[in-house]
Amino acid sequence: MDLLDRLRLEHPVVQAGMGGGIARAELAAAVSNAGGLGTLGIMPPAELGREIGRCRELAPGRPLAVNLLVPFLRRAHVRACVEGRVDVVVLFFGHAPWAVSALRDAGIMVLHQVGEADEARRVLAEGADGLIAQGIEAGGHLRAVRPLREALPRLLDVARERPVLAAGGVATAEDVRAVVDAGAAAAVAGTRFLLTEECHAHPAYQRRVLGAETTVDTELFGFGWPARHRVVPNRATERWDGARAVLAVNNRTGWLGGVVPLGALRTMTVAQRPGLPLFGPGAALRGMPERVVDATPLYAGQGARDIRTIVPAATAVRELAGLR
Numbered sequence: 001m002d003l004l005d006r007l008r009l010e011h012p013v014v015q016a017g018m019g020g021g022i023a024r025a026e027l028a029a030a031v032s033n034a035g036g037l038g039t040l041g042i043m044p045p046a047e048l049g050r051e052i053g054r055c056r057e058l059a060p061g062r063p064l065a066v067n068l069l070v071p072f073l074r075r076a077h078v079r080a081c082v083e084g085r086v087d088v089v090v091l092f093f094g095h096a097p098w099a100v101s102a103l104r105d106a107g108i109m110v111l112h113q114v115g116e117a118d119e120a121r122r123v124l125a126e127g128a129d130g131l132i133a134q135g136i137e138a139g140g141h142l143r144a145v146r147p148l149r150e151a152l153p154r155l156l157d158v159a160r161e162r163p164v165l166a167a168g169g170v171a172t173a174e175d176v177r178a179v180v181d182a183g184a185a186a187a188v189a190g191t192r193f194l195l196t197e198e199c200h201a202h203p204a205y206q207r208r209v210l211g212a213e214t215t216v217d218t219e220l221f222g223f224g225w226p227a228r229h230r231v232v233p234n235r236a237t238e239r240w241d242g243a244r245a246v247l248a249v250n251n252r253t254g255w256l257g258g259v260v261p262l263g264a265l266r267t268m269t270v271a272q273r274p275g276l277p278l279f280g281p282g283a284a285l286r287g288m289p290e291r292v293v294d295a296t297p298l299y300a301g302q303g304a305r306d307i308r309t310i311v312p313a314a315t316a317v318r319e320l321a322g323l324r
């Protein structure tokens, strides 16, 4: 059975899980109600359990995915997904075979987002049901090392009959059609859904991303999670991107993600200043002071340049599906 049938999707359109409070129940439910696959981003486990419940109320009978970032993964996240009987879990950025087994034993489909063939072979050997191929055009954290049009065929080769979805720079119906024609089971879009009404990103963050011509691949916002990510430039990147001392500090903090509660990240996010180079991965959310957009990661992909309007998520699904 193909992916669309198994998940009861009307369109080959998946909203990427955007963590730290960006993609909550309103967004995931709106996408799933419109015939795509909505995804909750990672958040503290108790909150995740509540958001799964809210999603089920807002989108009864529709499929639901949850994204779990391995550096921040706790057993309680897996329990919340199993108890909430979510349809799909997407893992990213690391390996957690124990979680793959527990989720699959509960009948949950496990997809793993990867950039390269070696990583793909490993996650499939660990039991993943399918892959998300990430191209370097993608917004947010990056495992990708090559453009999507090069990554996708390589990963399709590795996956053989297992489904491969495609992420990175998918912003228009033409982009969706291109990846599906190239063999992807569906397209995954992050930046397009960042720029929707149901998204919980700060409106000033959304405005900076709309139509942005430039993005940078940086490690600046790596305090607690030293890793590459794509962002729209702001005062923090203009002043500190590439500063060796900042990277050296970040590189000593990778262990924090496994011990510090995810909720504490939000406290750090609000405390950040462009002049003080301690930059964690938390993004500016609705309700935070507007000044934080110059001191936090404005995660966005290269597709931002093709997106001119903030629309309801259902409109984004329909547009990506080529319906209007």
Ligand SMILES: Cc1cc2nc3c(=O)[nH]c(=O)nc-3n(C[C@H](O)[C@H](O)[C@H](O)COP(=O)(O)O)c2cc1C
Binding pocket: 016, 017, 018, 019, 020, 022, 041, 042, 067, 069, 091, 092, 113, 134, 137, 138, 139, 140, 141, 167, 168, 169, 170, 188, 189, 190, 191, 192, 194, 299, 300, 301, 302, 303
């Ligand atoms: C604002 C934002 C936040 C993201 N957060 C996550 C995340 O928490 N987990 C994850 O697996 N990927 C995350 N991503 C990356 C997406 O999974 C995906 O690779 C990317 O959005 C695809 O490229 P696009 O943004 O050009 O559509 C994020 C992307 C964006 C734009």
